Amino acid sequence: MYDYCVIGGGIVGVATARRILERRPGASLLLVEKATALAAHQTGHNSGVIHSGIYYEPGSLKARYCRRGARWTKEFAAAHGIPHRVCGKLLVATDAAEHERMLALYERSVTNGVEVERIDAAELARREPHVTGVGALYVPDTGIVDYTRVTEVLAERVRAAGGDIMLGAEITAIDENTDAVTVSGPAGTWRTRRLVVCAGLQADRMARLAGLPIALRIVPFRGEYYQLPPERSDLVRTLIYPIPDPELPFLGVHLSPTVDGGLTVGPNAVLGLAREGYRKGSLDLRDAREVLGYRGFHRVAAGNVRTGLRELRNSLFRRGYLAQCRKYCPELTLADLLPREAGIRAQAVLPDGTLAHDFLIERTPRSVHVLNAPSPAATSALPIADHIADRLDD
Numbered sequence: 203m204y205d206y207c208v209i210g211g212g213i214v215g216v217a218t219a220r221r222i223l224e225r226r227p228g229a230s231l232l233l234v235e236k237a238t239a240l241a242a243h244q245t246g247h248n249s250g251v252i253h254s255g256i257y258y259e260p261g262s263l264k265a266r267y268c269r270r271g272a273r274w275t276k277e278f279a280a281a282h283g284i285p286h287r288v289c290g291k292l293l294v295a296t297d298a299a300e301h302e303r304m305l306a307l308y309e310r311s312v313t314n315g316v317e318v319e320r321i322d323a324a325e326l327a328r329r330e331p332h333v334t335g336v337g338a339l340y341v342p343d344t345g346i347v348d349y350t351r352v353t354e355v356l357a358e359r360v361r362a363a364g365g366d367i368m369l370g371a372e373i374t375a376i377d378e379n380t381d382a383v384t385v386s387g388p389a390g391t392w393r394t395r396r397l398v399v400c401a402g403l404q405a406d407r408m409a410r411l412a413g414l415p416i417a418l419r420i421v422p423f424r425g426e427y428y429q430l431p432p433e434r435s436d437l438v439r440t441l442i443y444p445i446p447d448p449e450l451p452f453l454g455v456h457l458s459p460t461v462d463g464g465l466t467v468g469p470n471a472v473l474g475l476a477r478e479g480y481r482k483g484s485l486d487l488r489d490a491r492e493v494l495g496y497r498g499f500h501r502v503a504a505g506n507v508r509t510g511l512r513e514l515r516n517s518l519f520r521r522g523y524l525a526q527c528r529k530y531c532p533e534l535t536l537a538d539l540l541p542r543e544a545g546i547r548a549q550a551v552l553p554d555g556t557l558a559h560d561f562l563i564e565r566t567p568r569s570v571h572v573l574n575a576p577s578p579a580a581t582s583a584l585p586i587a588d589h590i591a592d593r594l595d596d
């Protein structure tokens with residue numbers, strides 16, 4: 203019997219395993235991951251941004267953990283020689299309406315205690331000559347890192363502290379009783395005193411498997427990226443973001459320098475018909491049936507018809523995608539948009555069509571389930587792990 207078992211080898215699961223063993227040296231722990239590598243899903247398919255925490259509802263878990271997580275992630279990366287860079291971020295307003303929203307975002311950043319500077323069009327052009335806008339917010343603390351590498355180093359810490367990590371082990375049954383939790387799948391059966399489930403895109407299914415009476419469902423939203431050619435990699439020095447639409451949980455297509463010296467553009471947000479199918483047009487019949495038959499999704503779709511159709515059109519036709527980026531970086535051309543693998547976001551949606559914005563963590567007497575850990579959960583993984591490890595034995 204293990205003292206602890208963690209399901210999910212993304213950054214949240216691995217960070218949690220590491221934190222549990224830091225808190226309880228000598229405890230036995232098993233982490234099981236169904237893929238044959240760690241960080242195989244969201245953690246290995248994202249923008250690699252260490253967010254600063256400007257956007258989020260003041261007081262929310264996201265607002266608190268993102269700020270703390272940004273600091274801890276940079277410290278962890280520095281301490282373990284993980285390449286990262288604090289390159290700063292510009293949020294660019296391209297018209298009067300966006301400028302208005304930019305001012306509201308400035309207020310929220312200040313409330314959230316994030317350092318932010320308002321700059322005008324001339325200053326924007328001076329700092330980033332290839333970017334245009336009527337004004338911008340500059341967030342100096344935002345950085346970039348490779349979250350797959352962070353996860354691998356966290357996993358090294360888990361193994362060094364005596365934890366077992368088993369890859370290629372899908373859990374298909376969870377049975378909790380008063381003494382223990384039994385988890386099992388084709389690779390084996392294990393008993394544990396406490397269970398933590400950090401299953402990302404499968405979070406709702408794992409919670410149901412464990413008998414949690416949850417109403418929400420995970421809706422997969424594809425985020426499609428392009429890579430700029432190497433000769434365009436120095437087009438911008440900072441991260442360049444649009445001003446987000448406050449009604450949507452996604453931040454909009456942005457230009458992101460990567461730690462290996464590249465420059466990516468993306469991601470958009472299109473409905474996914476396969477939770478783990480990365481190629482365009484990927485279809486998984488069970489996943490598609492569950493989304494398309496879900497009342498909560500119908501409500502989201504009905505309330506966002508125009509946005510949904512626009513995102514779909516821009517996914518099918520690169521010209522539309524390009525037009526979004528050219529609003530703030532007019533010299534980009536179709537030839538600049540080279541293929542790059544997409545990511546798929548796990549977005550929890552309630553039956554009334556509400557998108558769960560904040561991190562959502564539920565528990566049973568012996569288990570903790572992370573039900574919603576969308577962006578910025580990579581940035582926030584270390585504080586989320588702390589949160590879980592603190593409460594696990596209560």
Ligand SMILES: Cc1cc2nc3c(=O)[nH]c(=O)nc-3n(C[C@H](O)[C@H](O)[C@H](O)COP(=O)(O)OP(=O)(O)OC[C@H]3O[C@@H](n4cnc5c(N)ncnc54)[C@H](O)[C@@H]3O)c2cc1C
Binds near residue numbers: 236237241572582
């Ligand atoms: C396109 C995109 C861009 C993003 N950009 C950023 C960003 O710039 N900054 C940021 O902070 N966040 C970003 N995010 C969000 C961030 O990537 C996620 O919030 C974070 O990676 C979630 O980590 P996780 O461990 O919860 O999930 P995951 O990384 O998805 O890991 C869950 C793991 O559980 C495993 N699993 C599931 N079911 C089972 C089972 N039955 N048995 C065993 N294992 C199982 C899966 O195989 C998977 O490896 C982005 C996300 C996407 C998709």
